Amino acid sequence: MSRTHSTSAAPVPSVSSVTDVLPATPAHAPGIVALRDELARWMQARGIDQWREGEFTPAQVEQEIAAGQWWVVEPESGPGEVLGSVRVIWEDVEIWGEQPEPAGYIHGVAVDRSLNGTGTGTRLLRAAEQVIADSGRSISRLDCDDANPVLKRFYTGLGYSPRGTATFHVPGPDFWVTVQRMERPLP
Incomplete structure (x- = not known):
């Protein structure tokens, strides 16, 4: 069962009550989708x-988990629940085109709004970068909505540099999005 943030007076988890970033299991798929949909509604508003909302299904995310692509943050009090997630893939032709150098591509960095300001997003990003570095790749790439200056500043503050934009089609909900591509060399 996934914990979703609501506007009611739910207790806010502290940083100390959240576990480290862990590889996702199939049981996390519904929670990853619920968190993503919740944040999509928040962004759209x-x-x-x-x-x-509705870009991903639990079945799709389960397949990606089986391929070793997802990591999560869960509360210590509710193993299996999802308070944060991140996905790492090894190519992203739709957004980056064919690239000569091996890189890792970070997608779906999502943090429950109740953890805003706790550094959980940075922890997820750094964990994803470690996965990329451990694979022998030396470049981390990601993208974010080109019209989102707050997120672009966040990534720039963590060492990412802009590398142009890309516009692509999202088939499920059938819309187009322009994203700022960003990359960071890894030590």
Whole structure:
């Protein structure tokens, strides 16, 4: 069962009550989708059009988990629940085209709004970068909505440099999005 943030007076987890970033299991798939949909609704309400509710299904995410692509943050009090997630893939032709150098591509960095300001997003990103480095790759790439200056500043502050934009079609909910591509060399 996934924990989703609501506007009611639910207790806010502290950083110390959240586990480290862990490889996702098939049991996490519904929670990853629920968190993503919740954040898509939050973004849409603020005019940010990068994610839309219903882009992913638990079955799709289960396949990606089986391929070793997802990591999660869960509360110590509720193993199996999802408070944060990140996905790492090894190519992203749709957004980056064919690239000569091996890189890792970070997608779906999602943090429950109740953890805003706790550093959980940075922990997820750094964990994904470690997965990329451990694979022998020396470049981390990601993208974010080009019209989202807050997120672009966040990534720039973590050492990512802009590398142009790309516009692509999201087939499920059938919309187009323009993203800022960003990359960071890894030590």
